[in-house]
Amino acid sequence: MADAQFFAIRVRDLVVGFGRQIVIDRLSLDVIRGEILGLVGASGGGKSVLMRTIIGLIPRRSGEIEVMGQPIGGTHDHGTQSAATKWGILFQQGALFSSLTVRQNVQFPLRENLVLSQELMDEIAIAKLEMVGLRAQDGDKYPAELSGGMTKRVALARALALDPPILFLDEPTSGLDPIAAGDFDALIKTLQKTLGLTVFMVTHDLASLTTVCDRVAALADGKIVAIGPMRELLLSEHPWVRAYFHGKRSQMLQPQMR
Numbered sequence: 001m002a003d004a005q006f007f008a009i010r011v012r013d014l015v016v017g018f019g020r021q022i023v024i025d026r027l028s029l030d031v032i033r034g035e036i037l038g039l040v041g042a043s044g045g046g047k048s049v050l051m052r053t054i055i056g057l058i059p060r061r062s063g064e065i066e067v068m069g070q071p072i073g074g075t076h077d078h079g080t081q082s083a084a085t086k087w088g089i090l091f092q093q094g095a096l097f098s099s100l101t102v103r104q105n106v107q108f109p110l111r112e113n114l115v116l117s118q119e120l121m122d123e124i125a126i127a128k129l130e131m132v133g134l135r136a137q138d139g140d141k142y143p144a145e146l147s148g149g150m151t152k153r154v155a156l157a158r159a160l161a162l163d164p165p166i167l168f169l170d171e172p173t174s175g176l177d178p179i180a181a182g183d184f185d186a187l188i189k190t191l192q193k194t195l196g197l198t199v200f201m202v203t204h205d206l207a208s209l210t211t212v213c214d215r216v217a218a219l220a221d222g223k224i225v226a227i228g229p230m231r232e233l234l235l236s237e238h239p240w241v242r243a244y245f246h247g248k249r250s251q252m253l254q255p256q257m258r
């Protein structure tokens with residue numbers, strides 16, 4: 001199907017809720033292969049729920065989801081678990097295993113999913129650490145010995161361990177200072193270009209949205225109310241999108257965007 005080659009993620013009429021609360025309400029969204037899509041929305045608006053549902057970690061009430069041409073969840077429950085391990089995922093609390101070294105953390109998905117010699121796993125770990133801008137010797141450190149920026153990079157190296165075609169990032173720059181956040185953004189952009197990765201990124205970071213995202217999608221009232229390059233989002237008439245990008249705080253931060 002031509003569409004499956006063009007789109008990395010296709011979501012149709014998705015409904016997700018908890019008890020009486022409907023969080024995602026007949027939402028549709030297409031993510032193009034090779035793009036970095038930024039997802040914005042109010043706190044508690046359902047961004048993480050949407051991401052986790054796409055990955056197959058949260059059940060849906062109705063709707064269709066396809067990731068890299070494969071249906072997620074629904075009646076194919078055996079596919080759910082493999083989807084979560086097959087795609088690279090960096091959660092907001094992307095905690096590393098504190099009792100494992102950096103190298104062992106990066107190797108964790110390899111151990112869980114493949115049978116490889118220790119030598120090969122060590123080579124892969126070094127390659128992944130270098131890919132995210134860390135040194136081979138950082139592999140001997142424990143998570144408690146890392147800065148926030150290094151921790152995110154190790155979590156990213158772990159997410160890349162199985163060479164996923166798609167990365168899911170939940171607020172990857174939260175908690176980083178602006179320089180570390182900018183460096184992390186540049187790394188994501190480099191990975192997109194060099195590995196041809198598709199990136200689905202939940203973020204509140206206006207700098208990330210303007211500098212690395214090819215398109216931005218705005219989630220409000222359980223739906224995608226605007227989607228397009230940042231310059232188009234800035235022209236959106238939707239009240240929530242206007243308030244988000246043209247509110248006092250955004251204007252203070254982004255005078256050049258007006």
Ligand SMILES: Nc1ncnc2c1ncn2[C@@H]1O[C@H](COP(=O)(O)OP(=O)(O)OP(=O)(O)O)[C@@H](O)[C@H]1O
Nearest residue numbers: 018021023041042043044045046047048049050202
């Ligand atoms: N497992 C769950 N059980 C019940 N309710 C949940 C569950 N997960 C999320 N919710 C609810 O779904 C809504 C959306 O939460 P979600 O974490 O997706 O928001 P968000 O847009 O990612 O917010 P933030 O920007 O603050 O991280 C919230 O009202 C939350 O309480």
